[in-house]
Amino acid sequence: MSAAVSPPPAAAARVAKNAQDYTALAAYVRESGLLKRRYGYYWTRLIAAVLAFAGIWVAVVLVGDSWWQLAVAAGLALVLTQIAFLGHDSAHRQIFTSGAWNDWTSRILAGAFAGLSHTWWRNKHNRHHASPNQQGTDPDIAPGVVVWTADALETRTGFRGWFGRNQGWFFFPLLMLEGLSLHISSVRMLLAKGTVPHRWVEAPIVITRLALYVGVLFYLLPPGKAAAFIGVQMALFGVMLGGSFAPNHKGMPIIPAGMKVDFLRRQVITSRNIKGGAAVDFVMGGLNYQVEHHLFPSMPRPNLKKVQPVVRDYCEQLGVTYTEVGFFRSYRIVVEYLNRVGLADRAAFDCPVAAQYGR
Numbered sequence: 001m002s003a004a005v006s007p008p009p010a011a012a013a014r015v016a017k018n019a020q021d022y023t024a025l026a027a028y029v030r031e032s033g034l035l036k037r038r039y040g041y042y043w044t045r046l047i048a049a050v051l052a053f054a055g056i057w058v059a060v061v062l063v064g065d066s067w068w069q070l071a072v073a074a075g076l077a078l079v080l081t082q083i084a085f086l087g088h089d090s091a092h093r094q095i096f097t098s099g100a101w102n103d104w105t106s107r108i109l110a111g112a113f114a115g116l117s118h119t120w121w122r123n124k125h126n127r128h129h130a131s132p133n134q135q136g137t138d139p140d141i142a143p144g145v146v147v148w149t150a151d152a153l154e155t156r157t158g159f160r161g162w163f164g165r166n167q168g169w170f171f172f173p174l175l176m177l178e179g180l181s182l183h184i185s186s187v188r189m190l191l192a193k194g195t196v197p198h199r200w201v202e203a204p205i206v207i208t209r210l211a212l213y214v215g216v217l218f219y220l221l222p223p224g225k226a227a228a229f230i231g232v233q234m235a236l237f238g239v240m241l242g243g244s245f246a247p248n249h250k251g252m253p254i255i256p257a258g259m260k261v262d263f264l265r266r267q268v269i270t271s272r273n274i275k276g277g278a279a280v281d282f283v284m285g286g287l288n289y290q291v292e293h294h295l296f297p298s299m300p301r302p303n304l305k306k307v308q309p310v311v312r313d314y315c316e317q318l319g320v321t322y323t324e325v326g327f328f329r330s331y332r333i334v335v336e337y338l339n340r341v342g343l344a345d346r347a348a349f350d351c352p353v354a355a356q357y358g359r
Helices: 018-032 039-063 069-091 099-114 118-130 150-154 158-165 167-175 178-191 199-220 223-248 263-269 278-283 290-295 301-318 327-342
Strands: 272-275 323-326
Touching (some): 039 199, 069 099, 099 199, 118 178, 150 158, 150 327, 158 327, 167 223, 199 223, 223 272, 290 301, 323 327
Parallel strands (some): 272 323
């Protein structure tokens, strides 16, 4: 980072309102050059991902009628997860300067390679970024198979109520279904009534990709091995992709509906970073720097770890809680949080800034 750039002023020297805290940090980051595109980084990964995808299908043909195909299926799940991460980056405008280049790169990566709808994902994910962990507005904590607040659990009876009270123990098995859920959600949106941007481009791409995937496997392999291949790939894809998103916000403070919180605090107090070095950077696609990603969603992935020390120190100066834990501990926190929901431990949902901002 340039030595000519002065760090943002310490909180003790500031008299501006909370809403201006992010302005000072953003100005510093812009001047530091950390928002500039990293074309070499991304082109290398884009080309590598496409080659790896092609290599997987060559391996499917070469391995043939063998249970070693399950190892190939695991490899495909890993490659598709990395492609999904690149699609996520492109949807956030992290790769190219041009919005159109980013959108179409994400649309192709998501649709043609991963079998997901870029439009469905972006609409849902943008709402999450606008109001992370806020009741009524963040779709990622909306009640579904899993409930994230005790209030939502109170409305469930019978089997659904029993499941909700024990849902923490089902967290990892449910992740195995996440890949299938993403495919179903994508297709449902693309075939739904009403206006869907680029429907007639995305729908043929996504549906053709999914149909070819199943068709090619059943053509090349016996039915049992083809079905096992799909099952292993879908399960591992769900675990790797869903497992990269879940630890970043689950178990962090829930902001009550209607509460107004300034941008910096809203993003920081609801996000959790995951420590672990290069291995975790790869496995989580850079989403382990969740605080920095939420503050600067268009920042290229490799620059997130560079801005992290600045953000962490700045939050300390402001007295804003900055959360960072180890990889395995993050999942333990999520499971314990889900179990507390089942026990209706309402204290887990208190927002630490409620007294400051009011309802």
